[in-house]
Amino acid sequence: MKILVAVKRVVDANVKVRVKADGSGVETANVKMAMNPFCEIAVEEAIRLREAGKATEVIAVSCGPAACQETIRTALAMGADRGIHVQTDADLQPLAVAKLLRAVVAKEQPPLVIVGKQAVDDDCNQTGQMLAALLGWAQATFASKIVPGDGTIEVTREVDAGLETVRIKMPAVITTDLRLNEPRYASLPNIMKAKKKPIEALTPEQLGVDPAPRLKTIKIVEPPKRKTGVLVKSVAELVDKLRNEAKVI
Amino acid sequence: MSILVLAENDNATCKPATANAVTAALAMGADVHVLVAGQACRPAAEAAAKIAGVAKVLLADDAAYAHRLTENLAALVVKLAPGYSHLVAAATSCGKSVMPRAAALLDVAQVSDISAVEGPDTFVRSVYAGNALATVQATDKIKVVTVRVAAFEAAGEGGSAPIEVTAGAGDTGLSSFVGQALSRSERPELTSARIVVSGGRGMQSGDNFPLLEKIADKLGGAVGASRAAVDAGFVPNEYQVGQTGKIVAPDLYIAVGISGAIQHLAGMKDSKVIVAINKDEEAPIFQVADYGLVADLFQAVPELDAELAKRS
Numbered sequence: 001m002k003i004l005v006a007v008k009r010v011v012d013a014n015v016k017v018r019v020k021a022d023g024s025g026v027e028t029a030n031v032k033m034a035m036n037p038f039c040e041i042a043v044e045e046a047i048r049l050r051e052a053g054k055a056t057e058v059i060a061v062s063c064g065p066a067a068c069q070e071t072i073r074t075a076l077a078m079g080a081d082r083g084i085h086v087q088t089d090a091d092l093q094p095l096a097v098a099k100l101l102r103a104v105v106a107k108e109q110p111p112l113v114i115v116g117k118q119a120v121d122d123d124c125n126q127t128g129q130m131l132a133a134l135l136g137w138a139q140a141t142f143a144s145k146i147v148p149g150d151g152t153i154e155v156t157r158e159v160d161a162g163l164e165t166v167r168i169k170m171p172a173v174i175t176t177d178l179r180l181n182e183p184r185y186a187s188l189p190n191i192m193k194a195k196k197k198p199i200e201a202l203t204p205e206q207l208g209v210d211p212a213p214r215l216k217t218i219k220i221v222e223p224p225k226r227k228t229g230v231l232v233k234s235v236a237e238l239v240d241k242l243r244n245e246a247k248v249i
Numbered sequence: 250m251s252i253l254v255l256a257e258n259d260n261a262t263c264k265p266a267t268a269n270a271v272t273a274a275l276a277m278g279a280d281v282h283v284l285v286a287g288q289a290c291r292p293a294a295e296a297a298a299k300i301a302g303v304a305k306v307l308l309a310d311d312a313a314y315a316h317r318l319t320e321n322l323a324a325l326v327v328k329l330a331p332g333y334s335h336l337v338a339a340a341t342s343c344g345k346s347v348m349p350r351a352a353a354l355l356d357v358a359q360v361s362d363i364s365a366v367e368g369p370d371t372f373v374r375s376v377y378a379g380n381a382l383a384t385v386q387a388t389d390k391i392k393v394v395t396v397r398v399a400a401f402e403a404a405g406e407g408g409s410a411p412i413e414v415t416a417g418a419g420d421t422g423l424s425s426f427v428g429q430a431l432s433r434s435e436r437p438e439l440t441s442a443r444i445v446v447s448g449g450r451g452m453q454s455g456d457n458f459p460l461l462e463k464i465a466d467k468l469g470g471a472v473g474a475s476r477a478a479v480d481a482g483f484v485p486n487e488y489q490v491g492q493t494g495k496i497v498a499p500d501l502y503i504a505v506g507i508s509g510a511i512q513h514l515a516g517m518k519d520s521k522v523i524v525a526i527n528k529d530e531e532a533p534i535f536q537v538a539d540y541g542l543v544a545d546l547f548q549a550v551p552e553l554d555a556e557l558a559k560r561s
Contacts, residue, residue: 016511017377026381038493065364094349095358118493120512122376124361125345129319130353137321138423141346144486154427158486159342160440160495166318168424178476178493179486209334214358218371218384226518229539235552238524238542246522246539248444248501249468249557 002057002110003046006101009064010121023219035071038116040078041176045146046114047079048181054148056193057081057110063100065089066208069199076194077186083199084108088211090204094122096211098130103207105135110171112153114207117175125232126184128175139169142177250334252277254325255347256285257339260294260315265441266339266543268300273396274337275404276366280304282333282420283410286351288315288323298410306410307512318425323350324418326499329357330391334369340395340496347524348395357389362496363416364400366442377516378492398440399519401496432487436462437472439490444501445518447490448478451506451527451546455483460550461505473497475504475513491516506546509534526550 011017012034017026035043042216049055060075062068063086072083086100105113118125132139140155147154157164158177168174186194204211232238242249252274257264263285271550274281281302285553286309287293294308307329313321321479324543326336326347340362351472352359366375371386372394387394400497439445446465448458458472465472474488490497491513507513509525509532517523518537525538528545535541 001301011377013378013512014510017380026377027413093358095356098353112414120378120492120515123374123378123492124359125347126352126359126361129349129358131347132320133323133353139346139350140424141319142342158340158427160438162429162485162487163431164316165427166424167427169422172423177486177490180482210481214387214389215360216386216388218386220376220381220383223375223382224524226537226539229523229535229537229541229543231535234358235542235544235549235556238540239553240554241499241540242522242524245377246501248522 001055001112002059002108002115003049003055004059004073004105004108004110005046006115007043007060007062007071008036008116008119009033009062009068010036010092010119013037013120017144017223019220023221025220033067035074035118038118038176041074041178041180042114042116043057043078043080044181044183049093049148056075056120059084059110061101061104063088063092063097074186074196074198077191079190082197084198084202086202086204086207087161088204089123091213092211092214093215094124094126094130095214096209097127098134099209100146100204100207100211102134103209112147113173115173115175118233128173132173135171138172139170140166140168141173141175142178144179146174146180155182246248250279251332252279252281252333252335252337252441253333253340254283255344256283256297257341258285258287258290259455260287260290261292263293263296265299266341266398267405269398269401270337270339271302271404272298272397272401273366274335274456275302277335278369279334280322281357282307284309284329286314286322287317293410298412299406299408301405301408303408303410305410307415308412309415309417312472313417313420318424318426319346319350320421320423321418321483322347323354324421327350327354328418329415333391333395335392337394337396339398345396348393350473352393355391356394357391358387359393360385360387361395362397362490363394364397378511380511383486397496399496432485437469439471439473440497442471442501444468445473445499446503446505447475447507448483448505449507450477450481451476452478453481458484463554463559464503464550467554475507504534505550507534508532509537509558512526
């Protein structure tokens, strides 16, 4: 079977972003960009399923500006077979991305789509669920274990109180959580090989999707700063402060 | 138009997060209905009816909702949607799974994990691991919203809303429940605990977490962990506090052996009082701490335990 994975280009998770003074957004010029960590986990899982003989082809899709091709190349260097880039400079929100992915799914007909549970820039945690809804497919979010069966997949999910296992019918959409796997680093030979792998270019117009945002961003500001704290010298002093100054214990 | 809140329930009880979601919903305007979906879940519906401010409880009792399978719940929410201006749920693992699916089925946007309500269609939410706060306005006819539990006080008790039985939306047949392995703990839930004691990579092993459990139990608190501690396998994922784990804002947060990575700070920096115990005085956690103690945790934590025992 084919597996489609969606990959998002985001500000590197280790970068502390700065809010623009005019409140219009965060500074992304000259900031290190990377593949969203949960998308790396999605790519890794798809490759492992192929390596285990459960899948035949892994296709990495990214939606967004020209630079998203770098993110697709990263997926290809990890081991994905080919890429699809839906190029647009529009401000893409999860519903629009889900619609673009639905159109790509209609073209490619994969029985399984794996995406990250959440992008670390907008922190939305929506796209996989929305894609499953638009396709009328089953979904399993926050996967920590995926066991493909015959026409079904058993997925262990990270839920608030522990773990839950569900059996979903294929075709299906799965979103990845942290403990699903540890993504590999791309080796230099594989990075070189990835340069020759094909990336198909598409546009929202070709896919018949209107990517216009539905949420209007009024402003983006810095969170309130915490007041500077103090260093205490001993545990006794700490307990005294908590009891008599902060009065929290 | 009314507002529908999807209750977090386990058939027998209505989870505390529901009351926080109700508070957020009441701030959006109109009267608030709560949907309790489950199997043999009347006890949960009766609990929901007692939440102050709730005008009506809808009870959907059907085998399809016994384990709150996402596809079935989303179909139910969509079936009920035409009578509502807002569909609201706590940003729990259930709410986060169901609401985006329901929104897409309705062809509307969803607003995730809001921390403030500015108006009926305008909400504040954190982005970039809490390093920025976005104010967003939903332009669709139906607003679908998930609520950051730690950012809203729980609505009190004292209500006596009528319970109305509503028909289910059937079983989509897309998924089935296989089993669950839930942590059993007598401690309060992480997201609603008044005090949280968390451990990081500095704990060195899961075997050392009982040190923190003793402190938590003395203070009536919950135990949490950083992503590094979860990644290292010290404790299960449900302990994780952070951008992609649980978001908490207790009165007191004690971070032990936690360096303070951006993604961890995102999950706890709205706590009222933060204590950091770390032997590395350069650790970023000290920048958000109200009280910092530069010390070896394996000395400081037992000492803290003894000190708390003295006068409590």
